[in-house]
Amino acid sequence: MSSPIHHWIKRLAELRKPAYLAIPDLIEEDLATGRLRPRDRLPGLRDLAGELALNYTTVARAYAEAKKRGLLDSRAGSGTFVRGRTATLPLSGGSSIEMTMNTPPEPADYAARLRESAARLMASSDPYQLLRYQDFGGTPADKAAGTEWLKRRLPDCCADHVLVCPGIHSALVALVSQLARPGGMICLDTLAYPGIKAIAAQLGVRLQALARDDEGPLAHAFEALCKTDKPSAFYCNPTLQNPSTLTLTHKRREALADVALRYSVPIIEDDAYAMLPLQAPEALASFAPELTYYVTGLSKSLGAGLRVAYLQAPTPRQTQRLAGALRATTVMASPFTVSLATEWVNDGTAVEMLNAIRGESKARQAIAVRILDTWAYDAHAEGFHLWLPIPGEDGWSSSELALQLRNQGIAAVASAAFSTDGNPPNALRVCLGGSKSREECEAALHIIAEALEHPHHLHSAIM
Template sequence: MSALTMHWEKCIAESAKPAYLMIPDLIEEALQSGRLQARDRLPALRDLANALRLNYTTVARGYNEARKRGLIDTKAGSGTFVRGRAPSMPLRGGTGAEMTMNNPPEPASMAARLRESAAQLMGAADPYTLLRYQDFGGTPADRAVATRWLKRLVPACRPETVLITPGIHSALVALLSQLARPGQPICVDTLAYPGIKAIAAQLGVHLQALPGDEDGPLPTAFELLCKSQKPCAFYCNPTIQNPGTRTVPQARRELLADVALRYSVPIIEDDAYGMLPPNGPDAFATLAPELTYYVTGLSKCFGAGLRIALIHAPTPRQTQRLAGTLRATTVMASPFNTLLATAWIQDGTVDDMLKALRAENVARQAIAREVLGERRFEADPNGFHLWLPIPAASAWTPSELALHLRSRSIGAVSSVAFSTDGNPPDAIRLCLGGPGDRDEIEESLRIVVDTLDDPHHLHSAML
């Protein structure tokens, strides 16, 4: 390890990044370059501290960060070992059961209709019109159609407060870029969409986790933070939350909205799954319309490849300000995708797809209940992911379990990916939409059960 630690010492000395955050970066870099291999033993804390000319506490924090990322594992009495990265899996269409990315199922009953509809739309369109730059945020006609769609959940929205963008993720980049202020936190749940974590890290924005209960973030904690340090925004994923599947009930939404209103804290309502339930609580955009930026899209109704998201801002002026930020980062949504989305909204294809998707979700959740049996897990019957706690008596950690399942061609995501408070629960998220059919769902879940029941898997090869 001497040559490697000399390299690490040089990198740490030349970087402005805190040393404890550099250590996991350097471990990951060494894995990618082949300087470290899975199961390699790392130096003891005191030895590495001496080699890197750092204090013991800094190296201990560095190892802890690496452990959170799933890069290393420490066995009492044995030392610290490289865990390694999971082998790659095809995202879709290969032999693996992709339960990592939160893709919706693909109802077989809709395939022919979607194919025929898309062909007709493309055949009737002027190809050169679709290849040109378009009005940013959608044409007036496109925005009118999008508004009719949004009114199901945000009845007060108008075309002048709506923008069409290429995916929810790009909308969140623009919103954080516009709302975030140096030194001010953005309030989030203790478990959150990994994309918001990545965006915040890229922009240097601090995410402040709010403690919560089974109904969501605690209003008292939110108010306490508002009093002690004015947050830039409150980010929430209130319907079929990713990853925990919880829907924040009406009463809790009203209390949280009241705090935001009293302290004038903008709300970013990421309602990616909002269209899946046939009905539900009021959106924050209805409870606090003057503060809420409401974001939804068609990725969780049709598929991630459609990349069409809709944003409703509080006022036309704020919509135009947001349009300027979005223009700088995304230019415009794909005219091809916008054509498909607006046409499918108008001709009822979206409604039929939603019905088929809900039916498929219910069927897949029923399979999950049967296979998982008495095991505790969280799910929404209209959703297509589930949250599976790991029993306290299990020898598995979430990262080890996710890594091992991937070695068996089952994609799963460790709770570490979602944690915003540095204290992830022992659980994994499984997407029921990725596997191609119901038989594959059943087979995949039986492998998960088998893995949990047989701790000898913990010592089998992972790479």
């Protein structure tokens, strides 16, 4: 009997949860402590059931749950292997090249403009006013600025439908808590922003993946679900989706909105990347305004530290109800941060910065085209991440490649982090914005290309 399995017998007796849920927890625990390592082989179902004195069905459910979490791989004729999770890296300040957090690139010549604008704001502001509690959802001036920003995507936006929030994530927490009760279900794509997965888990809300094709979630799959188990909401990230970079077509948006309208299912439209493309289809909120909660922000358009989001609700009444949910979870957005955002929207700095980020993103995407020219991947010229399928038949998984890249100082995210159906594709999301310069970005992409070109390096590093 292997030492991890011997350890599990003791731990299963201590854990107060069903064994099929406890075993995946133990796999995660042993990965963290080093008892298990990626590519370790686990016993077969019947063997493990015998060693742990559990029935076969329980162990089968445990392995299925572990696969859903991205912890295990099963290979026909070979067995079940530990997949592992990509270790967390410092976000900045370390020796690694940061390509995990999907942050905008920092245009080299724009710092002075930001500094001058911020200084003018601080010089003219009442510091005590900024230290006081604010009207939740933003002052009239803040809402007016948010409305103008939203009108870039929602021409009919009006201020009494708008809330100013401390980042998109906090808005999503409030929306999920408002629209779905514990045990309720939200449907979404098979790939999704990891934050929505974490929020749903924290609030006890189920996520149901919809079947998809190359254009995104299928409207007929959405409708079939509505007929059998009405979802509390439909969540989507329709423009430059995180992680796949997919932008839903006008036709697909219209079809999904039509299903939502016919079955009265609220839509959570997380349009974090909406401002990056110069051209994009109309927002889902344009097709179903009476059902759609539209949210975008400045963290993907200007910088991740600018935690300001603008949310449009379907009606003024729903806006106020949502304000209560936001107040309960976040109290209010930082007045300093919101004042800066309002100033930058009003004086044109936000648009100029957005244009500069587009230009820098194009330059980095051109570097990627040159270096990854022999590999098929998905990207958008005005976006700053790419979705890289891992080719080959030699058994390498995205988590193994992410681990190998980490060992070489490159941080990227394996597909399991984004999977909502327990069957992640073999791919990596690579953020081009986290590198501090084009030269650093180019160096990182060369390392990724080298790892793809010579997978035996990965084999020798992990075994």
